[in-house]
Amino acid sequence: MWLPQEAGKRLILRGFNVENARRQNGEVGLIAPEGSRWAFAETTGQNLERMNAGELSNALGASNIIRAYRFLGSSFELPLELQAVEAFYDVRRQLVLYATRDELRLEGRYDVRTFRGQLSELAVEWPDWRPEGWKLEPVQAAGTIVTG
Numbered sequence: 001m002w003l004p005q006e007a008g009k010r011l012i013l014r015g016f017n018v019e020n021a022r023r024q025n026g027e028v029g030l031i032a033p034e035g036s037r038w039a040f041a042e043t044t045g046q047n048l049e050r051m052n053a054g055e056l057s058n059a060l061g062a063s064n065i066i067r068a069y070r071f072l073g074s075s076f077e078l079p080l081e082l083q084a085v086e087a088f089y090d091v092r093r094q095l096v097l098y099a100t101r102d103e104l105r106l107e108g109r110y111d112v113r114t115f116r117g118q119l120s121e122l123a124v125e126w127p128d129w130r131p132e133g134w135k136l137e138p139v140q141a142a143g144t145i146v147t148g
Contacts, residue, residue, distance in 0.1 A: 009082045015047070015074035024074035029056045029065040032082075035118040038067065039081040047073040087117035106134075 018024060032038050048071050056068040069078060091112050098105040112122060129136065 011080055011082075013078040013080060015071065015076045017074045021074075025072055026070070027051065027056050027059075028069045028071065028078065029053065029060065029062065030067045030080070031062070031064050032066055035085055036082050037085050039083050040067065041079040047071055048076040048078060085117040087114060087119050089114040089117075089119060091122075 013028065015024065016026070030038050048069055051068045051070045053065045053068040057063055057065045089112055091110055093111075094109045096107045098107070108124070110122065110124070112119065126134075
């Protein structure tokens with residue numbers, strides 16, 4: 001089963017009914033897409049219990065299962081919400097001011113290390129650049145971009 005990987009997506013996983021089956025037992029493992037996490041509402045149903053995620057990971061050969069449940073019957077409900085992980089990062093900046101007789105040129109280098117989540121953009125605040133007479137030149141990311 002595939003679901004949209006949209007942050008803020010709420011869903012309720014309900015029992016997987018197999019017609020005419022004598023037993024309806026099994027396991028459910030949850031894997032979060034990169035840059036997201038699952039928010040869990042604790043379950044109170046009789047037919048669903050939390051199990052060791054490592055146990056299911058080993059059984060399936062899937063090392064990225066973060067939470068696992070065992071269902072004991074086909075009538076269970078597991079409420080979930082997919083949430084975006086807020087980026088946690090640090091920035092080391094280096095600024096160099098070049099002066100010639102006719103102009104001043106300011107160059108900046110920003111080394112960004114992301115520890116959690118993802119950055120889609122990085123905004124640098126410089127509110128008075130235009131009134132002070134500066135001109136901005138567009139740039140592309142330089143250096144190595146490492147993900148994962």
